Each structure stands twice: as structure tokens, then as C-alpha cells.
Amino acid sequence: MLTKQDVHVLRTLLQEYAHAASLPVNQEKQRLWIKLNHLHMERPMVLIDQIPWNEMDVDGSLRCLVADTYWRQVEDNLRCTLYKFRHMPADMVLNPYVCLPRPIHNSGWGIEPVSSRHIELEMGSTAPSREFVNQIQSLDDVERIKIPQLTLDEKREAQIIQEADEIFSGIIDYRLTGLCMHLGIWDSIAMWMGVENCYFALMDEPEMIHALLEKMTEGLIDMIGQMNRQKLFDIHSHVCHCSQTFLEDMPKENDLPLSGNAWAFGLAQLFTSVSPAITDEFEVQYMKRVFPYFGAIYYGCCDRLDDRMHVIEKLPKIRKLSCSPWSEREHFAQVMPRYCVMSNKPNPAFLASGKLDEQLIRDDIRRTIDAAKAHNRNLELILKDISTVNHNPSCLWRWQEIAMEEVQR
Incomplete structure (x- = not known):
């Protein structure tokens, strides 16, 4: 139950957010994102x-x-949003409202990851290292997987609305916001089996893996249907997989929160270490059935894609493609489809020591910009997956300053 002190704390933060969101820089950055996302960077x-x-x-x-x-x-x-806006805003846009997550219950796939080892650099680390127990070793194990059931807690949502009306009154609007769907089923499989076991199973038990992928693909399609019936998709945050997704034509005013009006993201990170043919057979052929349900797709994360672009471009609805540090960026820019944004991921290892080699950072960013320019690509730079800065946040702030200097040269 909310206390008067809770309400006071929230209203104080909302006042700070409302002021920041009212600044003209947000409208200008939104305009630039729309240009980029429509390939007119x-x-x-x-x-x-x-x-x-x-x-x-x-x-x-x-x-x-x-x-x-x-x-x-x-x-x-x-607090995190305001911190970023103060110290490392880059091109982030603050919406003229606050997104409140809808109370949606997900029953899960019927199987949870089990760790055999868990290693953290320190307590509370955002990126621990884990080794997983293999829980899928036969077709019988595949049968344990259930289709997740998604349910909106309508009673709790009514309570949230009542509380929000009091908290937000006279400060700023709010919008109840649904889910941005994560379609990377190999992330789940890797945690149920362990990464090395996945590789062995792809070679030794392909029939079992196909059965697993078929069940999960059917599950994703069923979940999309559930979410469409309950109107549970996110069309308000304008963020998908760490990228701003502003478009002129999606969503339109008064659009319902349905999959066809929403972004989703897909990825198969461990497939960097398999052949393009395996990526086609065990990822693309399944996601080709799922992606058409959405208005737009962001594809890729830490996976290498430049060496299998001829396979990835078979996937429908893709608007942004991840160029991770594992991709050869010049080749990526050369072979990527012209209808996509090149979403480059600068290497976070350059910040891990807490000390910056500023010339190295500049050279790295310039190399990416030059690669995109050479092939007339629309480019975004998203620094993410930052495991540590060795407790020196200022190096992140400085990276942002350098990056903004370089993209505005």
C-alpha cells in the first residue's frame, strides 16, 4: 500500500521528469530518429x-x-532515466508522458533454468557468469514445455490507475504500457541446456532440436494471439531492444496495442559459432513464421551477422539489424539490405578498466561512421551490454561526449 511519503517521493521525481521531458531537445531528437528510421538519416x-x-x-x-x-x-x-538524461543523454528522447507497466502474469514455459555454477565479480553485479544444467536431453524432455499463458490482472490494473491518478495529478500524463515481445527463443534454450550442450545437440540430436523449436514457435504464435486478444503489446515506449523506434506511420493515433502496430526483437546469439546453413535451418525457418505478425522487427544482438546476411535477409519485417563487435563492420555495411538501419554496437570492453583510451574510442567510432558512409547506410551507435566500468561512471559519461562529438563532425 502506498504511503504519503511514497507519493511525495514519486511526485518529486515526476516533477523533475516533466521538466526534462518538456525541453525542446526531445522534439529535435525525435525528429532525427524519425529521419533515421525512415532511412533519411x-x-x-x-x-x-x-x-x-x-x-x-x-x-x-x-x-x-x-x-x-x-x-x-x-x-x-x-531514477535511472533521469540519471542517464543528466550524465549521458546522447540521443535519448523523453516521452511527454510516463509509461506504467501493465500487471501481466506470464505462466512461463514450464521449465526454469538451473545453474550449476554462478560467478559474480561482486554482489549485485548486473552481468554474472552462469553455467547451466542440461534439462533437455530427449523428446520426453521436450514434452515438458508448455505454452505460456499471459493474463492481465484487471483488478490490480484498476488499482494502479486509481493510484496513478493521484500521483500524477497536475504534473504529467501517464500511459499503461504492455510488452515488447522477445522472440529470441535460443536465449531460453541456452539457459535450459547450456551453450555447449546446444552445440552438441545441433550435431547429434537435430530431430530433438527441431521438435523443440516447433513447440516453441507454436508457443510464440499462441502467445501473440493471447496478447492481441487482450491488447497487451507496447506501442507507447518507442523503445525496442535499446533502440528508439519512432516512425511516422506506426503506431498511428488511436491505434490499438496489437502486434501489427508494435515492434518486437529477435536474435540467436550463440549462432555466431555455427554455420550460416545451421542458422537458416534452426533459426530463420522458424522465425519466418513469427515475424509477419509484427509491424517491425529489430534483429540481432551480440551475434555475428555479416557472414550470414544472405540468410538473415530472408526474415520479413526487419527494420534494424545489429552490427555487433563480432561482425566485420565494413563487410556488414557492404552486404546488409538497404531497407534496414545499421545498428552498430561499439565494443563495451573499451570501458571495462574504468580508464578510457580516448583516441582508441574516437578511431573506433570513426571507423564505423566511415564504413556506413562508404555504402550510404543509415547508422545508429548503441553502446550496451556494459558489464563493468570498474566503478568509474565518468568514463561512460565521457564516452558519450566523444561519440556525440564524432557523429556531429
């Missing part, structure tokens, strides 16, 4: 996400005070 765009928040709190501004579980989550998001 004025300059490369820059974002920073997936930050080691346990290393960021230099002044206490990230310490949450709200007791209520739901509203503490909202508080945490506000």
Missing part, C-alpha cells in the same frame, strides 16, 4: 543502455525510497 544517432547500475550511484540519486513493490519499480525506472 541526417546524422548517426547514439544511445547508451544496459548499464552496470550497481556501479553508477555517485550521489545517492539512484537509491530507491518507495516501499510499495510496483511503485518502487516505477521509481527505479524514473
Whole structure:
């Protein structure tokens, strides 16, 4: 239950957010994102996400005070958003409203990851290392997997609306926001089996893997149907997989939160170490059945794609393609489809020591910009998957300054 102190804390943060969101820079950055996403880039765009928040709190501004579980989550998001806007805004856009997550219950696939080893650099690390127990070793194990059931808690949502009307009154609007769907089923499989076991199974038990993928693909399609019936998709945040997704034509005003009006993201990160033919057989052929349900797709994460672009371009609805540090960026820019944005991921290892080689950073960013320019590509730079900055947040802030200098040269 919310206390008066909780309400006071939230309203104070909302006032700060409302002021920041009202600044003209947000409208200008949104305009630039629309240009980029429609392939009429004025300059490369820059974002920073997936930050080691346990290393960021230099002044206490990230310490949450709200007791209520739901509203503490909202508080945490506000604090992190405002921190980024103060210290490393790059090209982030603050919406003229706050997104409130809808209370959606997911029953899961009927199987949970089991770790045999769990290693953290320190307590509270955002990127621990884990080794997983193989729970799928036969067709009988595949039968354990269930289609997830997604249910909106309507009673709780009514309560959230009542509370939000009081908290937000006179400050800023809010919007109840659904889910951006994660279609990377190999992320789940890797945690159920362990990465090495996945590779062995692809070679030794392909029939079992096909049965597993068929079941999960059917599950994804069923989940999309459930979410469409309950109107549970996110069409308000304008973020998908750490990228800003503003478009002129999606969503349109008064559009319903359905999959056809929404972005989703797909990936198969461990397939960097398999052949393009395996990627086609065990990823693309299944996702070709899922992606058409969506308005737009962001594809890729840490996976290498430049050496299998002829396979990836078979996938429908893709608007952005990830050029990870594992991809050869010049080749990526040369072979990628012209209808996509080149979503480059600068290497976060350059920040891991907490000390920056500024010339190395500049040269790296310039190399990416030159590669995109040579092939007339629309480019975004998204620094993400940042496991550590060795407790020196200022190196992230400085990386942002360097990146913004380079894209505006």
C-alpha cells in the first residue's frame, strides 16, 4: 500500500521528469530518429543502455525510497532515466508522458533454468557468469514445455490507475504500457541446456532440436494471439531492444496495442559459432513464421551477422539489424539490405578498466561512421551490454561526449 511519503517521493521525481521531458531537445531528437528510421538519416544517432547500475550511484540519486513493490519499480525506472538524461543523454528522447507497466502474469514455459555454477565479480553485479544444467536431453524432455499463458490482472490494473491518478495529478500524463515481445527463443534454450550442450545437440540430436523449436514457435504464435486478444503489446515506449523506434506511420493515433502496430526483437546469439546453413535451418525457418505478425522487427544482438546476411535477409519485417563487435563492420555495411538501419554496437570492453583510451574510442567510432558512409547506410551507435566500468561512471559519461562529438563532425 502506498504511503504519503511514497507519493511525495514519486511526485518529486515526476516533477523533475516533466521538466526534462518538456525541453525542446526531445522534439529535435525525435525528429532525427524519425529521419533515421525512415532511412533519411541526417546524422548517426547514439544511445547508451544496459548499464552496470550497481556501479553508477555517485550521489545517492539512484537509491530507491518507495516501499510499495510496483511503485518502487516505477521509481527505479524514473531514477535511472533521469540519471542517464543528466550524465549521458546522447540521443535519448523523453516521452511527454510516463509509461506504467501493465500487471501481466506470464505462466512461463514450464521449465526454469538451473545453474550449476554462478560467478559474480561482486554482489549485485548486473552481468554474472552462469553455467547451466542440461534439462533437455530427449523428446520426453521436450514434452515438458508448455505454452505460456499471459493474463492481465484487471483488478490490480484498476488499482494502479486509481493510484496513478493521484500521483500524477497536475504534473504529467501517464500511459499503461504492455510488452515488447522477445522472440529470441535460443536465449531460453541456452539457459535450459547450456551453450555447449546446444552445440552438441545441433550435431547429434537435430530431430530433438527441431521438435523443440516447433513447440516453441507454436508457443510464440499462441502467445501473440493471447496478447492481441487482450491488447497487451507496447506501442507507447518507442523503445525496442535499446533502440528508439519512432516512425511516422506506426503506431498511428488511436491505434490499438496489437502486434501489427508494435515492434518486437529477435536474435540467436550463440549462432555466431555455427554455420550460416545451421542458422537458416534452426533459426530463420522458424522465425519466418513469427515475424509477419509484427509491424517491425529489430534483429540481432551480440551475434555475428555479416557472414550470414544472405540468410538473415530472408526474415520479413526487419527494420534494424545489429552490427555487433563480432561482425566485420565494413563487410556488414557492404552486404546488409538497404531497407534496414545499421545498428552498430561499439565494443563495451573499451570501458571495462574504468580508464578510457580516448583516441582508441574516437578511431573506433570513426571507423564505423566511415564504413556506413562508404555504402550510404543509415547508422545508429548503441553502446550496451556494459558489464563493468570498474566503478568509474565518468568514463561512460565521457564516452558519450566523444561519440556525440564524432557523429556531429
